[in-house]
Amino acid sequence: MAFKLNGVVPWGRTRNEYEKMFDLTEADRNKRIIGFGDGPASFNAEMYAMGKHVISLDPIYQFTTAQLQKRIGETCVEVIAQTKANQGNFVWDTIKSVNQLQEIRMGAMTRFLADYELGLAQKRYVAHSLPGKTDFTDNEFELGLCSHFLLLYAGLGLDFHKAAINEMMRICKEVRIFPILTLNGQKPDFLAEFLFFLNKDYQTQIKTVGYEFQKGGNEMLVIVK
Ligand SMILES: C[S@@+](CC[C@H](N)C(=O)[O-])C[C@H]1O[C@@H](n2cnc3c(N)ncnc32)[C@H](O)[C@@H]1O
Structure with a gap:
């Protein structure tokens, strides 16, 4: 099925937020890292500016800068209105405020857009839909990060999560997923079953981190080979 731009909700976080969500250390920053579902986050652009890879x-990386810019503008209006209506969550x-949230998110996405064409040329942005097999080799990455995609989109279902994590763990020695909450702010229904599946082949740990924006969303799932 084709991936349609008008079904996409591009909404990107900053390097500072990634560092807190994933508890990144200086040693982590120097690892070979892949971000799954990074979308218009500025983590890649900001890391590149620091000489990291x-x-x-x-x-969404199949779309042009102009297409993404337009969709980001449309999404911003929708997401900010929803956040205003649900501030208690x-x-x-x-x-500190919805206005500041808009500034931070739009700042991150503007930074992403400014880096996008260079990053595409350098193959730092790779258009790919999980759970499809990637072109990367086994254990090519020391660290895989997945912010606000798996578990958050619990509606994708347990089978999707199992297939996606199989491919992610094929190419990564370690994967961190944040948050362990769905869009409704609940733990995914299939969390226990997913952890049982993971624990057959990997070691897992749920770690509290110094980042919480969705209420109760201050934990990451760490999966290690
Ligand atoms: C809410 S955004 C999070 C963006 C970024 N990780 C962040 O936290 O700022 C979710 C991202 O997941 C991506 N996504 C959706 N389906 C995907 C799939 N099948 N494989 C990989 N990424 C996907 C979307 O395109 C979108 O960019």
Whole structure:
């Protein structure tokens, strides 16, 4: 099935947010990293500016800068309106207001867009839909990061999650997923079954981190070979 731009919700976070969500250390920053479902986050662009190397994988990278810019503008209006209507579901201590949220997100996505064509040329942005097999070799990455995609989109179902993580763990020695909450702010129904599946082949750990925006969303799932 074709991936349609008008069904996409591009909404991107910053390097600072990735660092907190995934508890990144200096040693982590120097690892070979891949971001799954990075979309219009500025993590890759900001890491590149620091001389670090990140590959980002997302189906939205099949679209042009102009197409993404237009869709980001449309999405921003929708997401900000929804956030205003549901302010009680979020923690407003670091990000103080909906206006500030809009500034931070639009700043991240503007940074992403400015880096997008260079990053495509350098193959730092790779258009790909999980759970499809990637072109990367086994254990090519030391660290895989998955922010606000798996588990958050629990509606994709357990089978999708199993297939996606199989491919992610084929190419990564370790994967971190944040948050362990769905879009409704609940733990995914299939979490216990998913952990049981993972624990057959890998070691898993749920770690509390220093980032919480969705209420209760301050944990990451770490999966290690
Ligand atoms: C809410 S955004 C999160 C973006 C970024 N990770 C962040 O936290 O700022 C979810 C991303 O998942 C991507 N996505 C959706 N389906 C996907 C799939 N099948 N494989 C990989 N990425 C997918 C979307 O295109 C979107 O960019």
